Every structure is written in C-alpha cells, then in structure tokens.
Amino acid sequence: MSVIRTRRPSLRHLPATVAAAGLITTVALAGPAAAWDDAHGPQAGYFQAVDHENVTTAFFQTYDGYDPEDLTLTLTPVAEDGTRLEGGQEVEFTSLDVIDGGAVDVLETRRALGAAGEGLVRYDVVADGQMLNMGITLQADADLTDDQGAAVHAVDGPQMAHLGDRPLVWDSAMQLAPGVEGAEIVHLVAAPTMESTYAEVVAEPAHGEVFAFRDSEHSELRAWYLPEEGFVGTDTFTVDFHSDRIAHVQTVTVQVGEEIPAAYDGFLDAEDGVLNGKPLDLTDPDTAAALAAFRGDEAAPAPEDEEEQTAPVEGDADEQHTTPDTVETGQSTGWWLAGLGAAAAGGLVVARRRLGLTD
CATH class of the missing domain: 2.60.40 (Immunoglobulin-like)
Known part of the structure; x- marks a missing residue:
C-alpha cells in the first residue's frame, strides 16, 4: 500500500483525526502574482x-x-x-x-x-x-x-464574493473585539474549479497563528487567525489563495482587542465581534480537534472507533492509498485539506450573511 506524504512547514504534523477527512497534497505555484490591471475589469x-x-x-x-x-x-x-x-x-x-x-x-x-x-x-x-x-x-x-x-x-456585480472576482494582490483589514479568541476569512470558489485551488500562508503573524486550508465540501478556501492570549494591538499576515492556478495574495492587518465602533452597528459581521470575518468558536469540539491537528498536538481528540480512511490517488484508480498519522514533505509550495467537513461546521456561508440573504 502506497503512502502519500506531504507537509507544510508551519503545520509540522497532521494527525489522522483531520487528515482522514481528505487527501493532503501539493501543487506548484503559478508564478509571482501580478498587480490588478484593466484586463481584469473594474474592481468591485x-x-x-x-x-x-x-x-x-x-x-x-x-x-x-x-x-x-x-x-x-x-x-x-x-x-x-x-x-x-x-x-x-x-x-x-x-x-x-x-x-x-x-x-x-x-x-x-x-x-x-x-x-x-x-x-x-x-x-x-x-x-x-x-x-x-x-x-x-x-x-x-x-x-x-x-x-x-x-x-x-x-x-x-459579484455579490457572492467568489475568489475569481478578487484582485491578484490586495490588502484588507480585520477587527476583533475584546474576548474574541479567533476569526476566519472565507473565499467562495466556483465548484468546477475547486480541485485546482488551494491556500497557503505566505507570511506568518507576529502575534498569533494562522492556518489556511481548502474546504471542498462547501467550495471555499479558508484562513483561521488566532492571536496570542492577552495580545492587544495590530498584527499582520498574508495568505496566497490560489484559484485555478491564479494567485490571489491577500495581506490582512488585524486590530485585536478593540471595541467595534458604533458606526458599524447593523453590519452583520460586527454583531459577532468581528469585522471582515467570522469568529471561531474554540469551544466547538470539531474546531478544537482541527486546531489540535494543525498544531501537531499528539493529544488531539479523535472520534471513538475511528477507522483509518483511504483516499484514491488520481491516475491510480485501482490502488487505495492511506493518509498516515504523520504527514510530511520537504516541499513548501502549497497545500490543501480536501473536505475538512466537520472542522468547517462553525463557519458556513459567510458571504450570504454579509448580504443579508440568510436568517
């Protein structure tokens, strides 16, 4: 039985509790990102x-x-x-x-x-x-x-905020109110191109952690940011969200521990204490298990009676390959976690909430 071994340096080891949710793999970068130009149409x-x-x-x-x-x-x-x-x-x-x-x-x-x-x-x-x-x-x-x-x-316009509608390079801001332990950003991906997308952390924050991954089940790319305990101030990180071999590089400046200004009353994200994102519920067992896996915590909780899950490798339909407890590679080009499933349960349909199209 062949074993697929891939690794992203900042994640170290990925236990089977999360790895079993899907195939871990790498793809090559499509070259340096270019600035937005007229060929892409007006920004929106x-x-x-x-x-x-x-x-x-x-x-x-x-x-x-x-x-x-x-x-x-x-x-x-x-x-x-x-x-x-x-x-x-x-x-x-x-x-x-x-x-x-x-x-x-x-x-x-x-x-x-x-x-x-x-x-x-x-x-x-x-x-x-x-x-x-x-x-x-x-x-x-x-x-x-x-x-x-x-x-x-x-x-x-592109009201659902698909990644393909984004510029190739852009800056954005996020604000976390006091008491918010973590937040995520989400980019929707057109379902037919989902298999050729991935997310990779380009620059780590100085005062926290960031984990980027692909959620195939919901056709989304995600990034989770968690500030250091007790940190108040400004932090920055950069994520490369690849969409069908095109890099969309987002640099996020985060204001941590500040009250949401009154001017944002009614802005849907602000109701949960995060602007331009959605708070992570770290008490949710699935989210906690995913974070433990991302961090390489050998004590990561696992469902009872969990069986080793196999995933077919493209081009080799007759042979099943096991994703091991420890997932390693020497490459740093990119990665995704296909079908994260339960770990994504805490943050669905962010763009629709922003538009007021869901209850």
Whole structure:
C-alpha cells in the first residue's frame, strides 16, 4: 500500500483525526502574482442591506483597498428594466475604513431626490471616475415621510464574493473585539474549479497563528487567525489563495482587542465581534480537534472507533492509498485539506450573511 506524504512547514504534523477527512497534497505555484490591471475589469464589491425587506440602512464594501474618501456614492431613479432615469445625484455616506466602504442612510438620501425618490432607485459606487461592478436597486417607496423603507429589488456585480472576482494582490483589514479568541476569512470558489485551488500562508503573524486550508465540501478556501492570549494591538499576515492556478495574495492587518465602533452597528459581521470575518468558536469540539491537528498536538481528540480512511490517488484508480498519522514533505509550495467537513461546521456561508440573504 502506497503512502502519500506531504507537509507544510508551519503545520509540522497532521494527525489522522483531520487528515482522514481528505487527501493532503501539493501543487506548484503559478508564478509571482501580478498587480490588478484593466484586463481584469473594474474592481468591485457588494452592498448589504441590514433588513432585506425593510431597507433603511445599507452598507457597501469595496474590494480591495479603496480609501473611502476616494469613493463617491450616487443615487439614481431607475425604470423597471433598470434603465437610469433623470434626477440622479451624489449622496452622502459615512466612511468606514475597516470595510473600505461606508454606510448610507437610505431614508434620508431617498428624500433628497424628492418625488423621484419614490420609485425604484439604484445606488452605485464610483472610484476614479469609474462605476464599480456593484450596485443595489430598491423597490418603490410611496411615502418617504415615514420610517419604513422598501425591500431590495436587485443586486448587481459579484455579490457572492467568489475568489475569481478578487484582485491578484490586495490588502484588507480585520477587527476583533475584546474576548474574541479567533476569526476566519472565507473565499467562495466556483465548484468546477475547486480541485485546482488551494491556500497557503505566505507570511506568518507576529502575534498569533494562522492556518489556511481548502474546504471542498462547501467550495471555499479558508484562513483561521488566532492571536496570542492577552495580545492587544495590530498584527499582520498574508495568505496566497490560489484559484485555478491564479494567485490571489491577500495581506490582512488585524486590530485585536478593540471595541467595534458604533458606526458599524447593523453590519452583520460586527454583531459577532468581528469585522471582515467570522469568529471561531474554540469551544466547538470539531474546531478544537482541527486546531489540535494543525498544531501537531499528539493529544488531539479523535472520534471513538475511528477507522483509518483511504483516499484514491488520481491516475491510480485501482490502488487505495492511506493518509498516515504523520504527514510530511520537504516541499513548501502549497497545500490543501480536501473536505475538512466537520472542522468547517462553525463557519458556513459567510458571504450570504454579509448580504443579508440568510436568517
């Protein structure tokens, strides 16, 4: 029986409790990442309505390092088919640096349009004179004098935040409120390309740990960040999320131990004490077991009566190969954990929560 041995240096040993969840392997990097250019189209983002059926406040987040002070928010009356009508104008919003975007008072800005604000209206974000590939259209609101908003009519652009919509290199920010022990970031991957994706830590944080892996079950790439116990301050790490042989290198600056500003009230992530991420529940047994495995803890808990699991190797369908308790390799090019399954149970469908599309 052949044995597949792979290893990522920062993980040391990966016990069978997690390795058995899927095949561990490596792929070569696709070369140095290039900067975003016009060939990739306009950078984009998404809008998030606090209440999808009664939109009185909306947040917008731009990908990928735009200074909110350089953004313009426009509000335009539109027809049922989306055609822009006369009477549009720039409207004010509250700049929110952590999300590279802002918050908009929908009721106030619609009132600024007068009668034109009573029909369907569309919000767009403009940067450097270019309308970004993002937008939200709200249904008609016949009475702008009350405190009731209208429902979402449509959203535009890559609202689900697939990795392929991301730039090749970008910076982002994350904030952890006091008491949050760890957080994760998630990138959705188009299911047909899932087998050619992986995640690798490029630069480790100075004041914590970061683990990156592939979650094939949910077509996602993930990175878990855990600050040192008692640490308060700024930390930074970089992860290479490969999408179909294309590197998307994300550098994350983390503010640890600071209260979430009041301006973010209603932003869905902020409800859990994390901005631009989701908190990890370290008391969850599956998450704890996965972390113990990542860290090479020989005492990692394992389900009772666990049997050694085999995984077929591509190109060798007639032979089964066992993933051993200790997984090693001398390569550092990249890795993934296919089908992490239970270890991913604590953090599903982050992008849909951000958009207010799930309860």
